[in-house]
Amino acid sequence: MKKTKIALVACITGAIALTACNDDGDADNESGEEIANVDGTSLTEEELTNELKNEYGQQLFNQMIQDTILRQQAEELDIGEEEVEDELEDMREQMGVEDDEQLLEMLQMQMQIPVDSIDELKEDFLLPQVVIQELSTAEVDISEEDKEEYYEENEEALTEVEVRHILVEDEETAEEVLDELEDGMSFEDAVEEYSEDSASVPEGGNVGTFPQEGHQMDENFADAAFELDEGEVSEPVESQMGHHIIEVLDRNETYEELEEEIESRLTQEQSKMPEEVLQELMEEADIEITDNEYEDWLQEPGAMPMQ
Incomplete structure (x- = not known):
């Protein structure tokens, strides 16, 4: 809850x-x-x-x-x-x-x-x-059957990702950051040096976990994040804030990973x-x-x- x-x-x-x-x-x-x-x-x-x-x-x-x-x-x-x-x-x-x-x-x-x-x-x-x-x-009263049925009906919407990002002003700078990452710079160091998102810099660029549906993120940002596998880094992604380099830290999409969230949602409904x-x-x-x-x-x- x-x-x-x-x-x-x-x-x-x-x-x-x-x-x-x-x-x-x-x-x-x-x-x-x-x-x-x-x-x-x-x-x-x-x-x-x-x-x-x-x-x-x-x-x-x-x-x-x-x-x-x-x-x-x-x-x-x-x-x-x-x-x-x-x-x-x-x-x-x-x-x-x-x-x-x-x-x-x-x-x-x-x-x-x-x-x-x-x-x-x-x-x-x-x-x-x-x-x-x-x-x-x-x-x-929520049964195992109730939870499994809810998962089957809402699997895509329930999928969650935890991401971190580097926000820069333009695509050219974003490409430079990608080059630095490919040359061995750590994501944390790149966040510290380049990112303009002051709110997430202290967290190493981490902006938390959000679901595929019902989130408050920029749509371009979210769409790009959900196309990535865990550990994968994106190409430059444009949003209203600027250009992002996104890395998916964790991805929850199996029933076992989402069972607690499903129970919470069903409990709230009832x-x-x-x-x-x-x-x-x-x-x-x-x-x-x-x-x-x-x-x-x-x-x-x-x-x-x-x-």
């Missing part, structure tokens, strides 16, 4: 931001104490609290209920530290970071997610996510949507609104923005 998880990473913002709004639970919400004064106009804590309540109250109210239900489910399912740590490791891998400090920096700076610690990330997002994932796949899981949990939960002020605040998960 790794390839489906990355989509959920983008949903962290709401859950953590709303949780953060509720962290200062000891504040006196009825306080009329002044917290600022603007040219003689007093601003009070009560006014601030009312503004926050009017703006975010209903959303936070529903998020708190959902969080409570999910934490109860985590206990019922006996989901513990090990499962959450596995989820954290998957997140590091998907986001291309090696340690927690880098992960937090990426979440905070690049994705604008206000999470201050790994413990907060695990408690406020990853634990609920593990619960939803486990419940969404609880009824999934899994319940997170909204459906939450809807079922809320219908099964005994939710009693004990203050009349909030009796109209409860919403169905489908009516709420996903956190």
Whole structure:
């Protein structure tokens, strides 16, 4: 399921931001104490609290209920530290970071997610996510026959290649690079000396693995890559970025090589949507609104923005 998880990473913002709004639970919400004064106009804590309540109250109210239900489910399912740590490791891998400090920096700076610690990330997002994932796949049943049939029907589309490349400005330079490679220069050294793709240079020109269908690569680039055998180097390939020398590092095309990916795809197809899981949990939960002020605040998960 790794390839489906990355989509959920983008949903962290709401859950953590709303949780953060509720962290200062000891504040006196009825306080009329002044917290600022603007040219003689007093601003009070009560006014601030009312503004926050009017703006975010209903959303936070529903998020708190959902969080409570999910934490109860985590206990019922006996989901513990090990499962959450596995989820954290998957997140590091998907986001291309090696340690927690880098992960937090990426979440905070690049994705604008206000999470201050790994413990907060695990408690406020990853634990609920593990619960939803486990419940969404609880009824999934995939047989060996299902996987083999899927492979037979989608063999070409499933084929994957891992490639590295050298990007240069024009065909003449690309031919010069090919000559250097034929004369014994290593591909890594050629990447370092010639490639203009700054993003892949630190990786030795490696741009990762992508499937024959559903990829985000330039079509000329992808078509050329899939015509190569493992270890084979291409002639100059023109794309919108320039001219490429491509080498295929790995090629996955047999059932054995693609079985994990096939199972992941079939699992995703059969899994319940997170909204459906939450809807079922809320219908099964005994939710009693004990203050009349909030009796109209409860919403169905489908009516709420996903956190």
